[in-house]
Amino acid sequence: MDWGFPESASTFGAQIDAAYGAIFYATALAFVIVQGLLIYCIIRYRHRTGRKAKPIHGNTRLEIIWTVVPALGVFYIAYVSASVWLDMKSEDRIPAGAYEVGVHASQFEWTVTNPGMDGRLGSDDDFVTRNQLHIPMGQPVRVLLTAEDVIHSFFLPNFRVKQDAVPGMQIAVWFEPTTAGEYPLGCAELCGLGHYRMRGTVTVHSPDEFDAWQVSEGAVAADIAETNTVASR
């Protein structure tokens, strides 16, 4: 089941959706038990003339059962969640050879610093795109997330990625796109009056397409950079 989540386009999708499903079935079972018992009691023990309640004060064995059983359940959920979580969020578990791109959040724009053909950020062929994140398919992507002014949150619903961008911090986020196409990029943390309009697009290209895009967009950006230098002279 997709649980209503947007269509998955990354390797995280299946993992998170499965975790969601496991918790859903566990809680659904508990839900049916608890609400079922509640409704049963309400109907079964409703007041009737002559009914007298039994003055039971408690039962230690029952208390132990309903302490231990939920405890085992939630510990299991926590245990399973922990390793998935660390795989997704730990910076030292980001796969080597990831495509690295800078995303800078400011009121109310996502400024993407693309590494260019050399694949390295901070080199001369870097170029900037506004609200447009282009990435290659089938390769891990490492996003270096920074913020200009306030806290924003880098939210890619289809990739099951969400990470706050915090002023003064650089946070690495990774994911691996599995399907080419255009996907939304949103801001999930209230960042001011334009928060709702702080949106962008993620385009996942097939590797060939991606190179072509880098060349053409890089050329446009180089022009802009050229005029920039002239203008600031």
Add this chain to the structure above:
Amino acid sequence: MVTFHRKAPLWITTSLTFALTACGGDDAGTPGAAGGADDAAVEIENPGVVTGTVAFTGTAPALQPIDMRDEPVCAEKHSEPPVQEAVVVNDNGTLSNVFVWVREGVTQSGAAQAGTPELDQDGCEYLPRVLGVQAGRPFVIRNSDAVLHNINARASTNRGFNISQPQEGMTSERSFATQEVMVPVQCDVHSWMTAYVGVVDHPYYAVSGDDGSFTIENLPPGDYVVEAWHEEYGTQTVDVTVPPNGTVEAPFSYSGETTTASAAPPSGSSHHDLAFAERQRAD
């Protein structure tokens, strides 16, 4: 980053609050809160005129293109690729968007300029880019785009404001209480959108047009210091003597060199990639 973060002592802030609450002062930034310009206006005897053109002797710089692809509503409105109009050199070798105002010497001022100045947002650009308003008098901000714009006025002497216009056709009236040349205005949704509002105590200001000329009328005869301000090239002053019922020329000329430091443009979107580069080197 430019801030208008007020560091007023706490008791001022609180007492101000109570004052505002007490008088139901809803919108201190809106007209009516700081009127009075009309009351001060007097009939000027034998008024004179300051006029002139702003010459430009350097080479026109290439203007930075604006990537508007992400905002099709605005991109459609531009037949030519939009550029950041920080320096507009006219065909006749003059400069547009220079704010000219009488900085010193005004002792009495005449009637306010007719009409309500308007700052339009059209095609994700401010029209005009440089606007003059009189302190305490209203000006209108209009959104002609079917897209959210916010208007972040980063005043330093005045109280700034940061408001939004989410829909096409929305207008807001605002005013600034005291003289401030210039108040930068920024749209944070479209970081390239920048305008400057010159707030002057009196009605003696003008903005050079597409022929580089400007005219300031209805000045009492006397000696004045006239200042020109350009967002890239800074300020220049000229001393003039306005004759009774006559016209005096105030010549300004920019060479394309920045003359004052005050003209630093607001931070655009390019400085942080430098930061990136530095970080990368540090790694």
Add this chain to the structure above:
Amino acid sequence: MSTVAPTPNYSDLFHDPSHEDHRSFVQKYIFSTDHKIIGIQFLFMSLLFLLIGGLLAMLIRWQLGWPGEPMPGGAALGETRMPGGIMLPEFYNSVMTMHGTIMIFFAVMPLLVGVYANFLIPLQIGAPDMAFPKLNMASFWIAVPAGVLMVAGFFVAGGHAAAGWTSYAPLSTNPEFTGVFTGQVLWTLSLIILGFSSLAGSVNYITTIVNMRAPGMTWFRLPLPTWALFITSILILLAIPVLTGALILLLFDQTLGTGFFNAEVGGQPLLWQHLFWYFGHPEVYILILPAFGFVSEIIANGARKPVFGYHAMVGAIASIAILGWIVWGHHMFQSGMNPMLGAGFMATTMVIAVPTAIKVFNWIATLWEGDLHFHSPMLYSLAFVSMFVIGGFSGIFLASTPVDIPLHDTYFVVAHIHYVLFGGSLFAIFAALTYWFPKMFGRLMNEGLNKVHFYLSFIFFNLVFFPMHELGNRGMMRRIYDYTQYGFLDGLVDINRLISLSAFALFAAQLIFAWNFIWSLFKGKKSGSNPWRANSLEWSVPSPAPHGNFTFMPTVYRGPYEYSSVESDEDYLPQDVPPAKPPVPEPEMTLA
């Protein structure tokens, strides 16, 4: 814990029926030191704020149901808020911020604690008043200016605070980022002041419970509302200073230009979140523990049965209160906090589900083999259990760190918090209001209207908040002014419109309650001293309880939940009725 109650020495404070009450109107009803009047003062103030908070919610629902469309009559709110009836984003942000702030700090928290800790504690423990009556009066009159400041924010230039009820820095510290100047400072000041009110109250509640219990009122004979309020007061005493300290730092950042939370000058934005949530998570339990107590009391009464596992109930409240201090990081899973910390906070958060489960099972077991009377307080309490369970389950989704990634900061969280705070706390408040209304005012609320209100609220509450889980799964962010700006959320208009219409109906249903409340104050059926045939001490005094509460110091012979006891022919046995037969020893209990 001591099982011997102290011997109090304040018998002159008790109500002397032969003695005329010489207090003036002002002393009696305005600057009163009587805990019951102070409780009622808090009641009226917080019900007013509940109404304001609800109205703000209606504004939010208009914008989300009909994004960007003019609201009928909205233009009256002015050009800076709703020009032509179209809500501006900055006003939306203020409304959303104030809905949260007012509901949490000025409605639910005072309703649970300010009202019932004041009103109930002395009555339930058999004391004539609070330990510090003047401090108690001060705690209300400190809350008043805080409320005035909070409301004043709506009328200042730049609008009211717009950084969310969590007020994350640096959005909340620099007016340039929000366009809000004075409003944000007023918000901070108001909450600082309110903190002193809460502190004054909690010191009083703790002292009163420790020192002023009537003879025989041992710790484990305390009614569960008093237990819950006792533990809640300890939480308040420890948590509020953290918030106040953080707010003072925030105020410095806002007004003096310091940079505690400003990264540009070496501050740390995450520091605010740590401080806020270190207060904020205990706060969540401050908002639910008293509700646990009320519901336990009322369910036992409605079921005519002892609370199942009384000691386990107390133990569960205590363990929730303790665990509540080490889970704050689960609000910050996606904040940039070290993911290892996230994993740790997930573990502690999961643990807290255990005592919560214990409580739920004990409530159900209390119903088991009972003789269930569905008076309206009972209905609200049963709904509380049912709704709180849903809130608890959605909490497990959010507690699981990987599942939290897509759900964090979406409407799933909004659904979760409302199942806990509305379905949970507020239903418990309705239960408590209807249950103790006769003791406050001597009259019963109209039962028929209460039931109409209950069923409408129950249905529309679920229609409002259950679909929000779906919105969250689809990725609709919380605090968003116009989700239709996102292509993938564009299709959510219908579901949002359903929610909005249900929300309007839910609000209308609350007006029934408001009408019933006011009508019953004057026209309700006279209740007599013990309309619910309940056991705890407050029902042994007349309704409304007189100044000084008890005519003489009561003596307590048993626990508060001896319903359907074999000792008595009735199905209840008040705590202060001397035993006819030798008392049955309390059964052995193990703390879970």
